[in-house]
Amino acid sequence: MFFQFYLGDWCLHSSTTTISTTKAKKGMxxxxxxxxxxxxxxxxxxxxxxxxxxxVEKDTEFSTGYMSGFHSVVSLMQxxxxxxxxxxxxxxxxxxxxxxxxx
Numbered sequence: 001m002f003f004q005f006y007l008g009d010w011c012l013h014s015s016t017t018t019i020s021t022t023k024a025k026k027g028m029x030x031x032x033x034x035x036x037x038x039x040x041x042x043x044x045x046x047x048x049x050x051x052x053x054x055x056v057e058k059d060t061e062f063s064t065g066y067m068s069g070f071h072s073v074v075s076l077m078q079x080x081x082x083x084x085x086x087x088x089x090x091x092x093x094x095x096x097x098x099x100x101x102x103x
Contacts, residue, residue: 034090041077041092048074052102071102 048070055067075098081091088094096102 038090038092043092044070044073044077045093045096048096048098048102067102071098074098074102 048067051063051067051070055063057063074093074096077091078088078093078098081088081093
């Protein structure tokens with residue numbers, strides 16, 4: 001899988017083996033951190049859903065445990081976003097429910 005994701009001043013390039021970012025503009029401010037969190041959330045969601053698919057296909061203790069780890073991470077990130085009144089869209093974790101999609 002390969003994709004390019006533009007978010008503010010950043011461009012994320014991803015393939016199955018490489019993930020890199022390039023800065024499109026100069027200067028670091030809070031949008032850099034917002035972009036980082038959003039891209040991280042998008043990547044975590046992608047990996048979590050892939051882990052779910054592998055758990056279903058392989059049905060091994062490892063694949064189930066791997067998916068369970070993503071359940072914990074996604075759930076925690078979503079809970080913290082809610083506690084800080086941050087919309088899930090801003091952290092890239094909209095459209096996934098850890099308790100439904102990662103069990």
